[in-house]
Amino acid sequence: MKKIKKYSVYKSGLRIGDLVTYDAFLFTNKRTHGYKKTSLVLNRKLLFKQDTSYGIKSFYEYEMMDFTKNNKHNLNTIKTQNMSIKSVNTANKR
Numbered sequence: 001m002k003k004i005k006k007y008s009v010y011k012s013g014l015r016i017g018d019l020v021t022y023d024a025f026l027f028t029n030k031r032t033h034g035y036k037k038t039s040l041v042l043n044r045k046l047l048f049k050q051d052t053s054y055g056i057k058s059f060y061e062y063e064m065m066d067f068t069k070n071n072k073h074n075l076n077t078i079k080t081q082n083m084s085i086k087s088v089n090t091a092n093k094r
Contacts, residue, residue: 009088013060013080014041019089020064025082036086039064039076047079 007015014020018041026035043063050057059080066074 007090009085010057011055013044013046013058014062014085014088015090016041016044017091019067021086021088023084023086024076024078025084036068037076038067040067042075 019038020041021036021038024035024037041062041064045061047059047061050059061077061079064076064078066076
């Protein structure tokens with residue numbers, strides 16, 4: 001039986017084509033409530049990697065198309081530090 005390796009968003013970041021539901025923190029203050037958004041990842045750029053007690057964490061800057069109810073498919077740029085991921089639906093099952 002072949003062992004299936006699980007993809008880690010924490011370690012490797014979001015993939016291009018992922019549909020992501022997340023809280024966006026505009027002022028980088030996670031003590032306040034973020035804006036809940038649903039977006040499609042169009043592009044990503046690696047900013048840096050950091051060694052943590054849980055392993056290596058990658059930080060990215062994503063270009064995303066927003067599908068939130070009130071927006072008309074706006075393009076947004078958001079960094080890993082300014083978002084809290086709630087769920088990820090991926091089309092790239094590898």
